[in-house]
C-alpha cells in the first residue's frame with residue numbers, strides 16, 4: 130500500500146496481516162547459506178577431481194577459466210539436479226548434473242559455453258544435463274554469439290534411458306538450426322563416445338587434445354566383441370587418428386592449455402553471427418606492401434616443389450594464420466588469417482604434398498571450409514598451383530567425382546568476395562574447381578610464371594601428335610619441337626588474360642598489395658542467391 134514500508138523479515142506477516150508464527154531467517158543467514166551451497170557446488174568432489182587430474186585432465190571449471198576472459202563467466206543453473214528415479218538415482222543427486230553452462234567473453238566478445246564435468250556421473254548426459262545445454266544453445270542463437278562446447282563425457286547416461294537419448298536429439302537439432310547462423314566450436318577433452326560424437330560432427334570446428342581425447346561410435350570393447358579386432362582407445366579414435374586420417378578433428382594440440390588458447394584465437398577471427406562482420410584489427414598498410422621474398426619462394430620450373438605456407442606467410446598480416454585440418458589432406462591448405470586487418474579464408478594448393486593435386490579428401494576439406502567462410506561472410510582468397518586431380522583406381526573408387534563435386538558446388542554457391550591468384554600452373558578440371566572465373570571468382574590474378582591449360586605440354590603433345598611421333602625418324606627431336614610450340618602458344622598467362630579469364634598479370638612481389646586492394650574493392654559485394662528452399666549439395 131502507498132506510503133507503507135513492506136514488512137521486513139522480523140515483522141513477517143501471513144496473508145491476513147497477522148504476525149507469522151515463525152520469523153523468517155534474517156537475510157544475512159540466507160545469504161550465507163546460499164554462499165556456502167554455491168561454494169560447495171563450485172568446489173566439487175575432491176576425490177573425483179584428484180582422479181581427473183591424475184588422468185592428465187583439468188576440471189570443467191578450470192577449463193572455463195582458461196577459455197574465458199578473467200572474471201567474465203556468468204554461470205546458469207548451478208543448482209540444477211536430475212529428477213530421475215530407479216537404479217539408485219534418488220540417492221545420488223549432485224548439483225550441476227555434470228555440466229557447467231553459461232556465458233562469458235573471449236577477447237572481450239560474448240560467447241556461450243558448456244563444459245561437461247567428468248567428475249560428476251562421468252560427465253554423462255541425462256535429461257537435466259541436456260536441458261542445461263539446450264538452454265545455452267538457445268541463448269547463443271538468440272543473442273547471435275558463438276557457442277563453444279567442452280566435451281568430456283561417458284555419453285548417454287545409462288540410468289536415464291530414453292530421456293538421455295532425447296536430450297542428445299535436442300542438441301543435434303539445435304546444432305543444425307544454428308548452423309550457418311552462429312559459429313559453433315566443439316572441444317574434445319576426454320571421451321566422446323556413441324551418438325555424442327555427432328554433435329561435434331555437426332558443428333563448424335572440432336578441437337582435440339592428444340592422449341586424453343577420443344571420439345568413436347562404439348568403443349574398443351564393442352569393436353572386439355563384434356569384429357574380434359583388439360584396438361586401444363587412442364588407436365580407434367584418438368586425436369591423431371581424427372586429425373590425420375578421418376578429418377573429424379579440425380585442430381589437434383598436445384595439451385588443454387594450448388588447445389583452449391587456440392580456441393580463443395579462432396574466436397578472435399570470427400564474427401559473432403552471420404549478420405555481423407568479423408572483427409577488424411585495423412588497416413596495416415598491406416595495400417602498398419612489397420614482398421621480395423615471394424619472387425624467391427616459388428621456383429619458376431613448374432614441377433619443383435615448395436612450401437605454400439611460406440607464400441601464405443608473406444601474404445597475410447604478421448605472417449599469422451590458423452590452418453584448419455593441418456594434418457589431413459595436406460595437399461590443400463585451408464587457413465584463416467587477416468589481410469590488412471580483415472579476416473579472410475585462404476584455400477591453397479600445397480605443391481610440397483602430392484605435388485598439390487586435388488583428390489577426394491582435399492576436395493572435401495576445402496569444400497567444407499569454403500562453405501563455412503561463405504556462411505559467415507568471410508572473403509575467400511584461393512592460391513592456385515595445381516597439376517590436376519589425382520589419377521588412379523583408388524581415387525575413382527573412393528568417389529573422387531562425388532567429393533570433387535562438393536568443392537565445385539561450394540565455390541559456385543559462394544557469394545562472398547572471391548579472389549583467385551594463380552601462381553604457377555592450373556590444369557584441367559582442377560583449374561576450374563579452384564575458384565576460376567567461370568565458377569564465379571570476382572577477380573583472378575596471375576603471376577607471369579603462370580600456365581593455364583587443359584594439360585601440361587608433354588601430355589598434350591603425346592595426345593595430339595601420337596601418330597606423327599610414332600612415324601617420325603627422330604621422335605624425341607620432334608617431341609621437343611612440338612612441346613616448345615605448344616608452350617609458346619598456350620603456356621603463359623597472357624593467353625587467359627587476353628580472353629578476360631585473368632584480370633591482371635601481376636608482379637609476384639606485389640601479390641599482398643594486389644589481394645588487399647582487390648578485397649577492399651569487393652568489400653561491399655552483395656549477391657542474393659535465387660529463391661529456393663535449399664540446393665541439393667552433393668554429400
Ligand code: HXC
Nearest residue numbers: 250251253282283284285286287294297320322323324325
Ligand atoms: C552413467 C557413466 C557413464 C554413462 C561413465 N559413467 N559413463 N554413468 N552413464 N554413460 C560413470 C561411471 O559409472 C563412473 O561412475 C564414472 O562415470 C567414471 O567412469 P569410469 O568408467 O570410472 O571412468 P573411465 O575408466 O575413465 O572410463 C571412461 C569411459 C567409461 C571410457 C567413458 O566410463 C565408459 O565406457 N562409459 C560408457 C560409455 C558408453 O558406452 N556410453 C554410452 C554411449 S552410447 P562412478 O560412480 O564409479 O564414479 C551413447 C548414445 C547416444 O552415448 C545416442 C545419441 C543419439
